[in-house]
Amino acid sequence: MEIERKFLVHELPENLDKFEKREIVQGYISIDPTIRLRKSNDEYYLTFKSKGHLKREEMEFPLTREQFENLWPKVDSSTIYKTRYNIPLENNLIAELDVYHENLEGLLTVEVEFVSEKDSEKFIPPHWFGKDVTHDSRYKNSNIAVYGIPK
Numbered sequence: 001m002e003i004e005r006k007f008l009v010h011e012l013p014e015n016l017d018k019f020e021k022r023e024i025v026q027g028y029i030s031i032d033p034t035i036r037l038r039k040s041n042d043e044y045y046l047t048f049k050s051k052g053h054l055k056r057e058e059m060e061f062p063l064t065r066e067q068f069e070n071l072w073p074k075v076d077s078s079t080i081y082k083t084r085y086n087i088p089l090e091n092n093l094i095a096e097l098d099v100y101h102e103n104l105e106g107l108l109t110v111e112v113e114f115v116s117e118k119d120s121e122k123f124i125p126p127h128w129f130g131k132d133v134t135h136d137s138r139y140k141n142s143n144i145a146v147y148g149i150p151k
Contacts, residue, residue, distance in 0.1 A: 002049075002058040002113060005120050006139060008130035009097065009108035016097075019085045024098075026082075027075030031142040037063075037071055040084075044068035049142075053135045055117060077145035078103060089126065100144075107149050109139065 026038040034049035044065055050057035063071070081101040086094050093112055100107040110129060114120040125132075133139040138150035 001055060003055050003115070003117055003120055004111050004113045005054065005123065005132060005134045006109055006111045007125060007132050007134075008139075009110050009128060010130035011128050012099075012108070013087060013097070013126075013128050016085055019087050021086070022084045024080070024082050024084055026080045026141070026145075027072070028077040028142050028145050029071070029074045030076065031146060034142050036142070037068060037075060039068060046071065053137075054120060077142070078148075080104065080141060080145050093123075095126070095129075104144065104149055107144070109133070 022040045024038060024040050026036055029035040029037065033051075034047075036045075036047040036049070038045045038047065042065075044063040044067065045060050046063055046067075047058060047060045049059075079102075082098045082104070083101070085097040085099070087097055089095050089112065093114070095110050095112055097110045098108070100109075112120075112123065114123065136150070137143055138147070144150075
């Protein structure tokens with residue numbers, strides 16, 4: 001079970017280049033149910049996600065490059081290109097900052113995963129976080145891939 005809050009980004013944190021980053025390419029075979037293909041640097045995954053916002057089930061399966069390439073023609077959405085930075089926060093939390101590229105240029109989001117809903121409720125976002133969009137379906141990556149940046 002994944003418990004995660006998602007925010008827009010008010011301003012980029014300083015010294016982004018000092019944090020671990022991954023170049024991500026992802027597309028969706030289906031958005032209902034959510035079935036995603038992702039290339040993250042040189043790793044490949046097939047992911048299934050249940051419905052929900054703050055709390056939802058997620059199952060991720062590693063793929064070989066060949067399996068990924070064989071499945072990619074099944075993608076039924078625009079491709080998402082983004083750079084993900086993993087930024088350590090207090091209490092052993094990690095902020096996953098996504099800087100989107102190409103047709104989603106200008107979109108910045110950040111997600112934080114928690115061990116419990118109670119921990120997610122107690123979370124005080126850093127100053128660089130913007131609006132909480134956890135419960136706004138328009139900001140789910142599957143919807144962004146189909147409909148673009150929310151207006």
